[in-house]
Amino acid sequence: MTAPDPKDDLRFYLQSARDALLWKLDGLSEYDIRRPLTPTGTNLLGLVKHVAGVELGYLGDTFGRPSGEAQPWLSDGAEENADMWATAEESRERIVGLYRRAWAHSDATIDALALDTVGRVPWWRSGKDEVTLHHAVVRVIADTHRHAGHADIVRELIDGAVGMNEGNTAVAPGDSASWERHRNRLEQAAREAGQDVER
Template sequence: MTPSDPKADLRFYLQSARDALLWKLDGLSEYDIRRPLTPTGTNLLGMVKHVASVELGYLGDTFGRPSGEPLPWLEDAAETNADMWVTADESREYIVGLYRRAWAHADATIEALALDTVGTVPWWPSGKDEVTLHHAVVRVIADTHRHAGHADILRELMDGAVGMNESNDSMAPGDSAWWENYRGRLERAAQEAGRDA
């Protein structure tokens, strides 16, 4: 077995989450990528805006490498959760472009610094605000994969599209009839367990 490069491993998993999240926007209307699909307002393009902000913060500002990107939704005067949704004035192209610029900036930080480099997270409490680059990258990977999972569910509810990307749906093989039958079986099991409880 060939030893792996820790930075390459981290970049691979980070990029796979980035790509999965952006793929969820493909083929959808402006309305569909913005519409809130949960009681807390979870929406596809808003998650992209959020993860772009997260990358620029944890893998930029934290290590003294500000991107220079204006992020008005993170300023003190911004409304609560302004990073989790996209205004009508903020285009898909702008948000996706911001995310791609965040990738480049974050990747440059990962390339330039050793994984044991210590940074200071500006929004964490003083005295508890130091973090290694390794920790910051793992944190960003976890956050991005979490939101890619949210996006997968939202997209499935919209039009049935699922998976990591167009060529890898990561699903058991089966046509729509098989899935309908499978879901029905799960529903019956849930009802039976509910009666027995």
Template structure:
């Protein structure tokens, strides 16, 4: 793998990070915290979770642990503690934490070759020693997956949509008419086998 390949991977990771944080921009404190799915998915929780995941994969896994304690990841923490912000955890604190995680992760990426191996204690034994390349692909996928969740949650929260600040990537159509057409098409299949509502 070349330095250019590492730079490409780092750029895709950074784009996902920025896209995820952009979904907080302009949203109320209520909207960044409120659960909008049956499992409680919320914007600020997605940021807290992704920061936590990245700190482990691009820190501990390569013997470069992130210096700050993340108590929501402790063995005795409640389940899903990394998926929501407590009343004492501000948006500014969690965004600043994510920025510090980026800096730490970027230093790991810079310091190591893509072929460097780490240890992921929570993975099955046969996959427990991946390369930095493999871990970067994993973290990029995780970050972009959750940025996609944030897209949907933000739209549900206040109607704000778009791929990223510089490119909303939306067709210029009559959205209510489009949604109505989709609903009418779906309604034709209501009551068929496998239908759940």
């Protein structure tokens, strides 16, 4: 058996996270993909915008491979957290297009460089800013999967849709009535545990 290329594993998990995140936008209105559903404003399109910037930074600028993509939310004077939400003028197509171009740029970096290539993260403290391509790719995979998990929850809050992708819900089978019973059972267990602690 031929030894697998480690880059193939990294590409697989990175792409699966990318696909899962974008799938969460499917079938939703402009309002729903932008709607903040947590106290900190987590929203689907903002998550996509954020991870596009993460890829362009860690798998582009860090290795001296700037993309040339405009990211005004990173400029001096930009509003705080501007990378985590989309303005009314920033269309779904624009942000998804940016993310897909970020993929292509990242993939080109992964293809062009050895995994032990050392880069410098521009926003890290001097002297602590070196990172290998392998480390950077793993960091981007972890970040993207984390945000895909956020998107799972936000999407479920919007319309109840769950899963990793169209063909894999990654959730035990059940209809809405069985899930309501399950949730009620968990609520009851939480209340009982809370009462035990208070005693």
